[in-house]
Amino acid sequence: MSKTSRTSITMPATAKKDSIIEIRAIAQHDMESGFRYTEGGKQIPRDIIRTFTCTYNNVEVFKADFYSGIGANPLIIFTTTAVESGTLEFKWVGDGGYEAVNQARITVS
Amino acid sequence: MKKTNHHRRNWLKQIQGLGILAVGCCINPLTAFAKKEDADEAIKKIVGSASVREGKVTLTIPPLVENGNLVVLKVSVDSPMTANDYVKTIHVVAEGNPLPNIFTVYLTPRSGTANITTRVRLADSQRVWAIAQMSNGSFWQGSAETLVTLSACTEMV
Numbered sequence: 562m563s564k565t566s567r568t569s570i571t572m573p574a575t576a577k578k579d580s581i582i583e584i585r586a587i588a589q590h591d592m593e594s595g596f597r598y599t600e601g602g603k604q605i606p607r608d609i610i611r612t613f614t615c616t617y618n619n620v621e622v623f624k625a626d627f628y629s630g631i632g633a634n635p636l637i638i639f640t641t642t643a644v645e646s647g648t649l650e651f652k653w654v655g656d657g658g659y660e661a662v663n664q665a666r667i668t669v670s
Numbered sequence: 671m672k673k674t675n676h677h678r679r680n681w682l683k684q685i686q687g688l689g690i691l692a693v694g695c696c697i698n699p700l701t702a703f704a705k706k707e708d709a710d711e712a713i714k715k716i717v718g719s720a721s722v723r724e725g726k727v728t729l730t731i732p733p734l735v736e737n738g739n740l741v742v743l744k745v746s747v748d749s750p751m752t753a754n755d756y757v758k759t760i761h762v763v764a765e766g767n768p769l770p771n772i773f774t775v776y777l778t779p780r781s782g783t784a785n786i787t788t789r790v791r792l793a794d795s796q797r798v799w800a801i802a803q804m805s806n807g808s809f810w811q812g813s814a815e816t817l818v819t820l821s822a823c824t825e826m827v
Contacts, residue, residue, distance in 0.1 A: 581782035594791065594822075596768045622780045630764060630772030630791050632740040632822075638787035642780050 563658040566590055570651055575668045576643035586613065587636040588653045588661055594629035610635055610655035618647040643669045709765035709799065716761050716801055717809050727812030729762075729800040738792040738822035743772075747784035747802045747810070751777075757784040759803045766796030791822035 571585040588610060595607025607629060615623040622641050641649075646669045653661045713722070730744040747757045756779045762772040772790050784802070792798070795817045802810050 594768075617780070620780075622778055624776040626774040628771045628773060629769050630762075630767050632789040632791050636787075636789050637775075638785075639775070640781055640783045640785060642782040644780065 563660050564655075565659065565661045568651070568653065568661045568663045570649075570663050570665045572649070572665055572667070574666065575670065578643060578645075578669050580643050581640050582643050582667070583638060583640050584615070584649070585636065585638045586615070586651050586663075587634060588613075589634055590653075590655065590659070592627075592629070592631055592633045592635060596629065608656045608659075610653050610659060612654050613637060614652050615639075615641070616650045616652075617641060618645065619650075643667060645669055706765050709763050709770040712763050712770040713761075713799065713801060716763075717803075720807070720809055722801060722809040722811045724811060726810040727760075727800045727802050729798060729812045729814040731798060731814050731816050733816055735792060735816055735818045737820045738794070738818040739820075740789045741792050741816070741818075742787065743790045743798070744785070744787045745800045745802075745812075746786075749784050749804065751779055751782055751784060753779045754805070756781070756805045757802050758805055760784065760786060761801045761803075762790070763799045763801065764790070764792060764796055765799070766792070766794035768793060772798075792816065792818050793821050794818055 566589040568588040573582050576582050590610050593605055593608040597605045599605060609629055610627050613625045614621060623639050625637060627635060646667060649665050649667060651663045726748045728746045731741055735741050745760055745762065747760060749755065749757045757777050759774060759776050761774045763770045764772055773788065775786050777784055797813050797815045799811055799813045
């Protein structure tokens with residue numbers, strides 16, 4: 562079974578056509594950097610979210626690659642143009658088979 | 671009475687000297703830690719042989735950070751974001767982190783603006799770079815410097 566966690570999307574539910582909307586996407590994740598050690602001196606293996614993609618009615622509009630420099634519970638705020646009503650799908654993929662998917666609907670007038 | 675005052679002044683001066691020494695001790699390991707070459711190498715890997723020009727990119731981080739584990743970082747690139755002229759990618763590189771690359775974002779003309787906000791980890795007081803590649807292939811960079819009092823990734827578990 563692959564790992565997953567809670568995610569949250571904040572964006573407007575309605576928008577004027579061709580207006581720019583702001584999307585805030587956050588995922589619950591420790592983002593273990595792989596540079597930390599336990600008290601016993603053992604290195605803690607890296608376990609991070611690697612990529613984040615946003616598709617708007619199945620068209621990819623935004624993609625991000627994360628490295629261990631991203632803080633825990635990665636939050637990313639970006640913008641996109643509201644072109645048509647439909648569904649935005651957000652996907653996080655990470656180490657150890659981590660995968661999380663979230664969706665949000667938007668009505669464009 | 672006068673003599674004691676004099677003593678105290680001397681004593682204060684000595685203490686002040688100690689303080690300056692302590693600050694010096696704090697700064698020295700930091701400069702030793704900064705791995706500018708690693709960051710340069712990471713930047714080189716991104717841009718290849720192309721030249722990077724200063725400007726267009728604005729990177730915002732707080733000038734003084736108490737805890738390096740969560741630092742709000744904002745990048746914005748000055749671009750009309752039309753089909754012919756838009757920002758393709760933005761890379762953020764920190765020169766003092768164990769791994770210089772922090773994140774890379776891929777934008778399209780549909781992004782509308784080239785403004786990205788996220789939260790990053792900073793291992794040290796350092797300079798952070800943002801490099802943007804435009805749709806015509808040119809590279810632009812911007813940077814910001816910050817002072818971190820409590821570093822990320824050093825704490826034990």
